[in-house]
Every structure is written in structure tokens, then in C-alpha cells.
């Protein structure tokens with residue numbers, strides 16, 4: 059028996075993604091089981107309650123996925139951790155080539171395993187973003203809950219040709235060459251916001 063049925067996951071996701079497709083739900087159900095299994099023996103995320111994982115991690119990531127620019131064809135998730143928001147975005151938008159950058163080895167190994175089990179072609183960059191070849195760029199770079207958002211944005215900016223999609227508790231300063239758009243409150247949260255920074 060899965061921890062949560064696909065119907066339960068769909069119901070929990072309603073505020074973030076009201077009509078999730080069956081394939082999205084079945085992939086999220088597999089991702090949830092893998093995350094719970096790995097998190098029991100290695101610390102991938104401090105959130106351990108399955109319903110909270112679905113709302114906080116999956117829901118917020120899918121909400122970001124609904125707010126991507128239509129021209130986004132390549133996406134870098136900067137500091138993906140256990141895959142947020144990059145993996146749920148890859149599940150929601152299989153047409154986008156998603157790269158998950160995560161410098162901690164155990165988390166990068168987990169990300170590869172989820173990609174393999176779901177048969178989705180995500181690239182995992184298992185070291186710091188700063189070590190990518192200079193010319194490597196993406197339409198969109200996402201950043202969620204990275205430790206020092208201001209310095210992460212400085213490192214992320216040269217990687218983006220179009221925009222940065224930021225999920226944070228407060229509005230960060232725009233990195234050089236980018237302009238912040240109005241922020242959007244993430245559903246069911248008190249103060250978590252989604253902000254797009256557009257390249258000038």
C-alpha cells in the first residue's frame with residue numbers, strides 16, 4: 059500500500075495545482091515513496107510528514123511550475139536539495155530540459171535515482187553551479203530556500219538567459235542586470251513568495 063493514494067495527493071495539491079493529470083500524480087506518488095524511504099536513513103529534508111511533504115515541497119514546486127514563462131525550454135534548479143522545485147517541474151513539464159544542481163553527494167545520488175525510477179531525463183549536476191563551464195546557460199534558473207539567497211542570485215544570474223524564479227520568505231535584492239517583478243504569495247503560506255527576476 060502506498061503511504062498516500064493518488065486521490066489523497068490530488069486533494070492535498072488542490073490549492074497549488076487544481077487539476078493534476080493522472081501521470082503527474084502517479085509519478086509524484088513514486089517520488090514520495092522514494093523520498094520517505096531515503097529520508098528514513100539519510101537526512102534529505104527536515105519535513106518528514108508525508109502530507110506536509112506533498113503540500114510544502116510538491117505543492118509549492120508545482121505552483122512555481124505553473125508560473126514559468128511560456129518560452130522556458132531549459133531550466134536549471136540551483137541548489138535542488140531533494141529536488142525542489144526542479145523535479146516536480148520536470149514531472150509537470152516533460153517538454154522542459156531540467157538540470158538539477160546539487161553539490162551534496164547524497165542528495166545528488168537521490169536525484170539521479172528518482173530520475174531513473176521515473177524514467178524522466180533530468181540532468182543532475184552533482185557539484186557547485188559555479189564549476190559549470192562558463193558558457194553553460196538556461197532560459198530559467200529556479201532558486202528555493204537556498205541558504206544565502208543574495209549571493210546565490212549573484213552566482214545564478216550569469217546562467218540565465220531570460221529569468222530567475224525565486225521562492226523565498228522575503229524579497230531579495232535583484233542581481234545586476236535583472237529587474238524584479240511583483241511577488242506572488244504562495245498558497246496556504248503566511249509569507250512565502252514567488253518572484254520572477256527578468257533579464258534587462
Ligand SMILES: C[S@@+](CC[C@H](N)C(=O)[O-])C[C@H]1O[C@@H](n2cnc3c(N)ncnc32)[C@H](O)[C@@H]1O
Nearest residue numbers: 137138139142159160161162186187202203204
Ligand atoms: C536549504 S537547501 C534547499 C533545497 C531545495 N531547493 C528546497 O527548497 O528544499 C539548499 C541546497 O542547495 C545546495 N547548494 C547550495 N549552494 C549550491 C551551489 N552553489 N551549487 C549547487 N548546490 C548548492 C546545498 O547543498 C543544499 O542542499
